[in-house]
Amino acid sequence: MSTATQLYSPGATVKRSGFRWLLLGLAAALISACVTINVYFPAAEAASAAGKLVEEIIGDEESDASKHTPAGENPQGALWPRLNPLNWLIPVAHARANIDISSPAINEIKQRMKQRYEQYLKKWLDAGVIGFNNQGFVEILDMSKLGLKDRQRVKKVVADENRDRKALYRELAVANGHPEWEEEIRQVFVKQWIAKAHTGWHYQKPDGSWAVK
Amino acid sequence: MQWLARLLCLMLSLGGLPEAGHAGAPSVGAIDENNTVPEILASSEKPASPVWSVDSVRLGPSVSAATSGKHTAIPQQSHVLQWSGARWPSWGLFSPRGMIDCAGNQQVFPEMSCPNGHIQAELITAHSQVTLDYPVAAFYNAITGRWRVTLNHSDGGQWRLEYAHNSAAEARVNDWPVPELLRWFGMDTASFVDVLTGFLNAHWQVMPVDSKSWLRGDFSLRKINWESAQGDWVLADVDISAASVVAPGHHVSGTKDKKWRIRFTHGQITAGEALLGDFYFDWQQQPLDWSLEVWLTATGHVEKMQGSVGVDGVFILDFHAVNLNKKGKPKNGFIRFQVDSLERLNTLYLKDFLALKGWADARFFGKMHGELHWRDNQWHKADISLSDVDMTVKTKKLATKALSGELHWRAFKPVPPSWLHWRQMMLAGLPVQAAGLGFFFAGDSLRFPDRTTLPVFDGALVIDHLFMSRLFSAAIDVDFSGRIEPISLALITAKMGWPVMQGTLSGIIPGMHKKGEQIAFDGTIDISVFGGQLKVSHLSMERLFGVAPVIAADIAFDKLNLQNITTTFDFGEITGLVAGTVNGLRITNWKTDRMDAEIHSVKSPGVKQTLSQKALDRISSLGGVQGAISRSFLRFFKRFRYHRLGLRCRLRQEVCEMGGIRPFKGGYLLVEGGGLPRVNIIGYQRFIDWEEFLDRLLNRDYTDAQVE
Numbered sequence: 001m002s003t004a005t006q007l008y009s010p011g012a013t014v015k016r017s018g019f020r021w022l023l024l025g026l027a028a029a030l031i032s033a034c035v036t037i038n039v040y041f042p043a044a045e046a047a048s049a050a051g052k053l054v055e056e057i058i059g060d061e062e063s064d065a066s067k068h069t070p071a072g073e074n075p076q077g078a079l080w081p082r083l084n085p086l087n088w089l090i091p092v093a094h095a096r097a098n099i100d101i102s103s104p105a106i107n108e109i110k111q112r113m114k115q116r117y118e119q120y121l122k123k124w125l126d127a128g129v130i131g132f133n134n135q136g137f138v139e140i141l142d143m144s145k146l147g148l149k150d151r152q153r154v155k156k157v158v159a160d161e162n163r164d165r166k167a168l169y170r171e172l173a174v175a176n177g178h179p180e181w182e183e184e185i186r187q188v189f190v191k192q193w194i195a196k197a198h199t200g201w202h203y204q205k206p207d208g209s210w211a212v213k
Numbered sequence: 214m215q216w217l218a219r220l221l222c223l224m225l226s227l228g229g230l231p232e233a234g235h236a237g238a239p240s241v242g243a244i245d246e247n248n249t250v251p252e253i254l255a256s257s258e259k260p261a262s263p264v265w266s267v268d269s270v271r272l273g274p275s276v277s278a279a280t281s282g283k284h285t286a287i288p289q290q291s292h293v294l295q296w297s298g299a300r301w302p303s304w305g306l307f308s309p310r311g312m313i314d315c316a317g318n319q320q321v322f323p324e325m326s327c328p329n330g331h332i333q334a335e336l337i338t339a340h341s342q343v344t345l346d347y348p349v350a351a352f353y354n355a356i357t358g359r360w361r362v363t364l365n366h367s368d369g370g371q372w373r374l375e376y377a378h379n380s381a382a383e384a385r386v387n388d389w390p391v392p393e394l395l396r397w398f399g400m401d402t403a404s405f406v407d408v409l410t411g412f413l414n415a416h417w418q419v420m421p422v423d424s425k426s427w428l429r430g431d432f433s434l435r436k437i438n439w440e441s442a443q444g445d446w447v448l449a450d451v452d453i454s455a456a457s458v459v460a461p462g463h464h465v466s467g468t469k470d471k472k473w474r475i476r477f478t479h480g481q482i483t484a485g486e487a488l489l490g491d492f493y494f495d496w497q498q499q500p501l502d503w504s505l506e507v508w509l510t511a512t513g514h515v516e517k518m519q520g521s522v523g524v525d526g527v528f529i530l531d532f533h534a535v536n537l538n539k540k541g542k543p544k545n546g547f548i549r550f551q552v553d554s555l556e557r558l559n560t561l562y563l564k565d566f567l568a569l570k571g572w573a574d575a576r577f578f579g580k581m582h583g584e585l586h587w588r589d590n591q592w593h594k595a596d597i598s599l600s601d602v603d604m605t606v607k608t609k610k611l612a613t614k615a616l617s618g619e620l621h622w623r624a625f626k627p628v629p630p631s632w633l634h635w636r637q638m639m640l641a642g643l644p645v646q647a648a649g650l651g652f653f654f655a656g657d658s659l660r661f662p663d664r665t666t667l668p669v670f671d672g673a674l675v676i677d678h679l680f681m682s683r684l685f686s687a688a689i690d691v692d693f694s695g696r697i698e699p700i701s702l703a704l705i706t707a708k709m710g711w712p713v714m715q716g717t718l719s720g721i722i723p724g725m726h727k728k729g730e731q732i733a734f735d736g737t738i739d740i741s742v743f744g745g746q747l748k749v750s751h752l753s754m755e756r757l758f759g760v761a762p763v764i765a766a767d768i769a770f771d772k773l774n775l776q777n778i779t780t781t782f783d784f785g786e787i788t789g790l791v792a793g794t795v796n797g798l799r800i801t802n803w804k805t806d807r808m809d810a811e812i813h814s815v816k817s818p819g820v821k822q823t824l825s826q827k828a829l830d831r832i833s834s835l836g837g838v839q840g841a842i843s844r845s846f847l848r849f850f851k852r853f854r855y856h857r858l859g860l861r862c863r864l865r866q867e868v869c870e871m872g873g874i875r876p877f878k879g880g881y882l883l884v885e886g887g888g889l890p891r892v893n894i895i896g897y898q899r900f901i902d903w904e905e906f907l908d909r910l911l912n913r914d915y916t917d918a919q920v921e
Contacts, residue, residue: 102866105761105801144440148449148486152493156568163571167760174799175807175866 041184042099049099050185050192057114058122061198103175109168113161120157129154131202131210132193136169136186137162141202141210165189268298292327307337313349327351332364336397338513343397366390370412374419382419384430388412391434398513411437417457428459437485451485451496455503472516473509480504493565499524515541527561528552534587544590551582555602571759578603579616595622599633609758610642621654628655630662641757642803644708645669650676658682670708672700672719691732693725702742714781716742720749731755743781744774745790761802768795772815785827789855790815805864805903813859813874822887823852832858832883833894834909856887862906869906871899 121138124130129146133139138161143151169189173182194203197213204210271294292315299308311334315327332349335342353360357377364372370389376382391411417430433454440447455477480503487494494501505520515537523529530550534543552558555577559567567575583597602616618633634649646668653660658681665676680692699717706714723736733753740747747770755763775787793812800806814822824832860883861872873881877895884894901909 100866103801104804104806104867105763108802109761144444148447148488148493149495151447151488152565152569155491156565156573159569160571163760167756170755171761171801 041181043184043188045099046181046185046188047192049101050188051196053101053110054189054192054196056110057117058196058198060196099172100175101172103171105171106168106175109164109171113164113168116157116161116164120153121161124154124157125198125201128200128202128212130158131204132190132197134190134204134206134208136190136193137165139204266300267296269296271295309335309337311335311345313351315351323356324354325352338398341396341398345397366393384415384417384419384428386413386415386417386432388414388435391437408438408440411435411439411451427461429457431456445488445490447488449486451487452483453480454483455480455505472511475505475507475509477503477505477520491566491569492562494562499527499561514539524557524561527554527557542590543587546587548585548587549583551580553580555579555581572606572609574608575604575606583620591624593624596620606758609762610639611758612637612639614638618649623655626655628653641754641762642709643669645674657684657686659684666698669697670700670704672717673698687729689727691725691727693722695722696720697722697738697740699741712782714742715777716744718742730759732757742773743777745770745772745792747773763806764800766795766798768798770794772817775814779828785829785831786825787823787828787858788820789822789858790817790820791858808862808864810862810864811859811872812861814855814857822855824855824858824884824892826851826853829853829884829892829894831909850890853886853890853892854888855884855892857885858883864903867903869901869903871896871901 121130127145128141129143130138131141138158140154140158143154146154169186170179170182172185173179194213197203199213201213202210203213293312294315295310295312296308297310299311300306311332313327313330313332315330328350330349330351332345332347334345336345337343347364347366350363350365351361359375359377361373361375363374366389368390370393371385371387372389373385373387374382375385389412391413392409394413395409412435413432414435415430415432417428417432420427420429431454433452435452437448437451437453439451456479458476458478460474460476461472482496482501482503484500485496487496501522501524503520503522506518507515508517510516517535517537519531519533521529521531528550530548532546532548534546536544538544556579559575559577563577564573564575567573579600579602581597581599581602583595585595586593588594597620598618599620600617603612603614604616605612613635615636616633616638617635618631620631620633621629622631623629630651631654632649632651634647635645636647638645638648648666648668650661650665650667651663653662659679660681661676661679665679667674667676674695675698676693676695678692678694682690682692697718697720699719702714702716702718705718706712718740720738720740721736722734722738725732725734727733731753732755733751736750738749738752740749747768750767750769752764752766755765769792771792772790773792775789775791778791779785779787791812792815793810795808795810798805798808798810816822857874859874861881863870863872871881873883873896874885875882877893880895880897882893883896884892886892
């Protein structure tokens with residue numbers, strides 16, 4: 001059983017009193033120094049977690065795109081910690097990220113999405129009726145081949161799916177102790193839905209145009 | 214060849230029957246030996262509202278070569294009627310040129326027939342230029358004055374016009390393609406319609422144009438399939454029928470133009486489906502009655518309309534719109550409706566719409582009626598009455614029983630007071646007894662002028678002040694203050710299916726605000742419970758009526774009487790006082806999802822700190838020991854004194870990370886004993902499934918902990 005890992009909260013300030021008096025000269029400069037550890041959004045971990053969750057819902061058809069899923073970037077920069085003299089004295093406080101993708105709410109939403117995918121979304125994605133848009137949601141593309149009753153069903157199911165997705169992104173952010181990450185998490189999912197999309201499915205590119213996987 | 218000229222008259226003046234002596238009916242000059250027709254007198258000679266006029270007409274022979282197989286037949290003479298500059302001012306019609314080629318005409322008098330003719334004509338209306346090109350069959354008896362003309366469509370549709378002298382003309386339409394009909398009216402359907410098919414069938418009587426009703430009869434549109442360019446408005450295989458009357462209206466002042474009034478009565482939509490925006494209709498299941506009355510200008514612009522739609526025994530909706538602009542949007546109008554069965558209305562028309570909004574399981578019963586008024590291009594007022602409306606939305610824990618009231622909305626003040634009352638209501642699972650509330654609803658704001666009391670069990674939620682504004686935007690502003698008048702916890706907990714607790718719940722809600730789907734309560738709610746105080750702060754609700762509703766709060770409590778608590782939970786009696794916190798509590802889908810809880814004993818003069826044997830057993834079971842006390846010599850002691858007790862639970866992902874007063878011998882200290890026998894309880898199990906934790910706390914015994 002693993003425990004949820006505590007991430008540093010934004011703007012958390014870690015103070016180090018420096019070395020002992022022998023290093024007073026150096027320490028004097030450091031004592032007053034506050035090293036601000038900015039919590040960065042663990043994009044790579046989030047991508048991996050989101051990818052896993054997406055796979056649980058729509059299966060794991062191998063796709064090239066998934067191999068090119070961009071890893072998260074650390075805004076602190078990889079070079080900066082090494083060059084910063086302060087880091088020779090103070091170990092960099094790493095925020096070990098481990099994105100949780102389960103909570104009662106998430107599990108329930110996920111289960112519902114999975115069931116919906118199997119019952120409706122898969123066939124509509126295969127048929128090009130709907131696609132994954134560039135906002136992390138499902139969008140109706142072409143219902144012309146469907147009867148009216150089915151069109152209404154598509155609209156209802158897509159509305160339900162998008163309500164669940166919205167709640168899912170929010171709950172994932174909350175479950176990881178960072179409600180403010182909702183937007184970043186949604187962005188990660190935009191990439192993951194598309195990366196894991198099956199061959200022949202429609203998806204929306206960042207520029208708004210639609211393409212077929 | 215006068216009959217052909219008469220036929221032309223008919224073609225050009227459907228309805229403006231060229232009766233002898235009729236105002237505006239032109240006279241046709243004699244035909245000379247060369248079969249040429251002198252110019253027909255122009256309407257300028259008859260200034261009083263001419264029905265039609267023509268610049269020139271020529272009737273003469275034409276030579277055409279009929280071919281048959283490999284052989285060319287002998288050239289045959291046929292008559293051709295040509296015209297130019299034909300006008301019909303009342304309808305804004307103009308035919309610059311046209312001809313009817315009556316191939317193989319043999320007999321001329323008294324009966325003439327043209328069974329295999331052909332018409333080609335240009336027709337210009339206010340909006341369009343149309344070319345008519347159809348096979349035509351015509352018949353005329355110069356003595357009786359009877360005539361008949363039939364236009365045939367290549368797809369099999371037919372228009373048949375028939376006239377007997379001194380009686381009304383008759384028009385019979387048989388499966389005439391609707392797109393073709395719209396083309397006559399100059400509608401460029403391609404610009405706003407993706408798909409349009411369907412057929413017109415009709416039987417009309419055509420009266421002289423100045424008679425009371427010019428056109429009268431039944432019609433039906435069959436198998437209408439229509440799809441708007443955006444695909445959001447669709448009709449599929451719809452059958453519509455009605456009785457119709459077209460009547461000339463008054464003259465447009467300052468002009469010679471006439472207005473027209475078209476009335477459709479006894480209308481029904483008997484088959485087909487429709488998707489109109491987010492609404493879906495299945496008329497196969499239940500036909501829809503309708504009526505419509507339209508006032509048209511001479512140029513075909515809809516000036517005013519009124520009508521109704523309804524289903525017998527379910528609802529009726531009347532609408533009235535005037536001053537329509539070119540796009541068909543009215544400046545003023547109103548809608549009046551009466552719903553006799555909300556249940557059936559919901560089943561027929563509302564449930565598919567509500568399902569899109571996430572209210573698929575909403576059920577309604579009862580009646581309502583109301584009026585909505587549109588003035589100067591905007592909604593101006595609404596008055597709606599509800600009577601005995603029952604509603605249930607199980608997934609949202611929402612229900613009303615016998616909800617009645619009057620809702621009055623005005624775009625601008627003053628506004629009459631609105632009120633609602635009900636016999637029973639459930640809001641997010643909270644039962645509210647019979648009560649009522651009054652409010653004022655103007656513009657986008659809702660004001661509750663009086664203190665409103667919503668009885669809940671034996672207490673009440675009291676709204677001291679409530680003002681909501683920007684209701685129609687995403688960010689609703691709420692100015693609120695209220696309080697909870699003491700409610701017996703016993704009643705609440707019994708309702709929730711929890712162990713029945715003693716005490717009361719009361720508090721003050723100083724304010725609240727809404728952000729997105731989150732409603733946050735300002736300040737702190739104070740709850741008096743178990744003889745102590747419980748403070749709920751940062752209370753917020755999210756998606757309360759949506760997917761996975763959330764209630765979040767931070768809770769701090771002080772001096773709760775353990776004796777009350779433990780009696781309630783059948784835990785085994787513990788005396789003493791406790792304090793603690795539950796921070797970051799998040800209840801999702803009505804289940805505790807996340808929290809950091811900590812509870813510890815508080816010493817208080819005169820308050821004994823003791824545990825019963827059963828309680829000690831229970832606490833040790835939290836750490837994982839079954840029957841720790843009852844199986845040892847300690848069972849001879851009924852009560853134990855304690856010095857301190859404490860418990861922590863950090864709940865994440867349904868797992869409680871346990872802790873006690875402090876770390877102790879590789880575990881954590883849950884109870885630090887006092888007096889003799891001195892019993893310490895140490896827990897070793899760090900992670901416990903939350904459900905299991907609750908089970909242990911309330912019911913069961915487990916093994917695995919140590920007792921010293």
